[in-house]
Amino acid sequence: MSLFKSTVGYIINLTQKRNATKRASGSRTNKNDSAGRRLxxxxxxxxxxxxxxxxxxxxxxxxxxxxxxxxxxxxxxxxxxxxxxxxxxxxxxxxxxxxxxxLKEDLTLPTPHFSPRVRRFGYVEISDPVEAKTEESRMSRQEYLQQPELQKIQARNLAKDQELIKRITEQISTFLKLNDAEKIETISSTLLHVHKLTKLGLSVEEANLQTKFNYLYELKLRLRRGEIEEGYFSELKDKYIALVDLVNSKITIDINGGLCQYLSPEQRSGERINIISRLNNFKDKLISQSDQQVIKDLIKAPLIFTKVEQASLEKEFLPSILPETVEGTVVTDVNTKKVPKNMFIVKKFDNDTRQVKVIGRTREAFLK
CATH class of the missing domain: 2.40.50.100 (RNA polymerase II/Efflux pump adaptor protein, barrel-sandwich hybrid domain)
Structure with missing residues (x-):
């Protein structure tokens, strides 16, 4: 503060001084460095x-x-x-x-592209049967807790397979004249595997080829393990090929598990076109109970459609609600306060007017 004297009196001149509120030097923690990551x-x-x-x-x-x-x-x-x-x-x-x-000390990497895979290092065969069984039964807690449910599923699948084999065995006599129980058992097990493969999406020809390959490969493994001799192996192989070729040319099993006469791909293609043309006759029409059964029988015709195709055709020709284009299923002027017994109120958004429109659908429009 300074004082100045004038003719009038003293004038006070005030100058504000601002001090720092924080130290200018760095803190002590900034001087330390973190430990290395030991990379x-x-x-x-x-x-x-x-x-x-x-x-x-x-x-x-x-x-x-x-x-x-x-x-x-x-x-x-x-x-x-x-x-x-x-x-x-x-x-x-x-x-x-x-x-x-x-995996071995004398090997170099990378492994050549087309060379066989090297077996895991450090694994030895367990010779003690008790120890081997204990090691085989060892499982994680999650696997152990899932065992009861897995056993139920396995038993259910086994019962289904046995029931299907029994049905196949009973139906074989209507297509083939066989009295040999061993041959009938072989045909039943073969058709069961064909049925499982066709359910996965394979064609009948692909399933027959894969089933034959699996059986012959199992015979080769039995020969390699010394369970059968070379001459007996050739005999079993020839008998199986002759029997399966004869059966596959006459009968097969459809996607629903029923035996039927074998149809060539050309025959199936022609039958497929015929069935689809018959199904188109039911489009945009009222479908009665008898018509529904006819449509189901056409869709589930043996060897014509796969499981996925059957589900798609049922969705197209047997929808839960018939489209509004079907005549006689839509009532536009409906009294919402007094709805008839055979009619249901449906609210629909109209894209043209951008409003919710109330219409009536008759009972015949609902198939399920």
């Missing part, structure tokens, strides 16, 4: 590692995970199998460096 390789070339052991810690994929290794969300590479560490370049990705696990 880099933890195991080097040709060292032995166990599953789960960390091989490389890094930021980003400077080293990529190779054979028998995995990578975490922080780009840590770890071993998935016991073996020896190998750093290598892949010819398919020449600019990337990989680290992998060789």
């Amino acid at each position: 880099g390789p933890k195991v080097h070339e040709s060292n032995f590692v166990n599953p789960g052991q960390i091989i490389m810690r890094q930021r980003g994929t400077k080293i990529h995970p190779g054979e028998n290794t995995g990578i975490g969300k922080d780009h840590t590479i770890f071993a998935l199998e016991p073996g020896y560490v190998r750093f290598y370049y892949d010819p398919f990705h020449p600019l990337r460096k990989y680290v992998g696990i060789a």
Whole structure:
């Protein structure tokens, strides 16, 4: 504060001074640095590692995970199998460096593209039967808790298979004149496998070919294990091929589990066109109970449509509600206060007027 004297009197001049409220120097904590993250390789070339052991810690994929290794969300590479560490370049990705696990000490990586797969390192056969059974029955807690439900499902599926085999055995006599119980059993099991494969979407010809291949492959395995001799193997093979070729040329099993006469692809194609043309006659018409049964029989004709196609055709020709284009199913002027017994009120949004419109649908419009 300064004082100045004038002719009138003293004049007071005030000057405000502002001081700093915080120290200008840095705090003591800013002088310290965080500890290093210890990045880099933890195991080097040709060292032995166990599953789960960390091989490389890094930021980003400077080293990529190779054979028998995995990578975490922080780009840590770890071993998935016991073996020896190998750093290598892949010819398919020449600019990337990989680290992998060789399952044997004398192997190099990468494994040649068309070479056979190497068996896992460190696994030996358990010779003790009791120990082998204990190891085989070992399971996680989640698997153990699911066992009762899985056993119920397995028993239910087995009962269905036995019921289907019984039905097939009873129907074989109407198509084939066979008295040999062994041949009938072979045909029944073969047709059961064909039925399961066709339910997965395969055609009848593809299912027959796959079933024949599976049976012959099982015979080869029995021969390799020494359960049957070479001469008996050839005899069983020839008998099965002759029997199956004869059966497949006469009968087969449809998607619904019933035996029927075999139809060639050309015959099925012609029958398919005929059935679809007959189904189109029911479009945009009122469908009675008898018409519904006719439509179901046409859709489920043996060997013509797959399971997916049958569901699509039922949705198209047997909808839960008939479309409004069907004459006699829509009433526009309906009294909402006194609705007739054979009519239902339906609210519909009209895109043209942008308003909710109330219409009446007759009982015949609802099929389900």
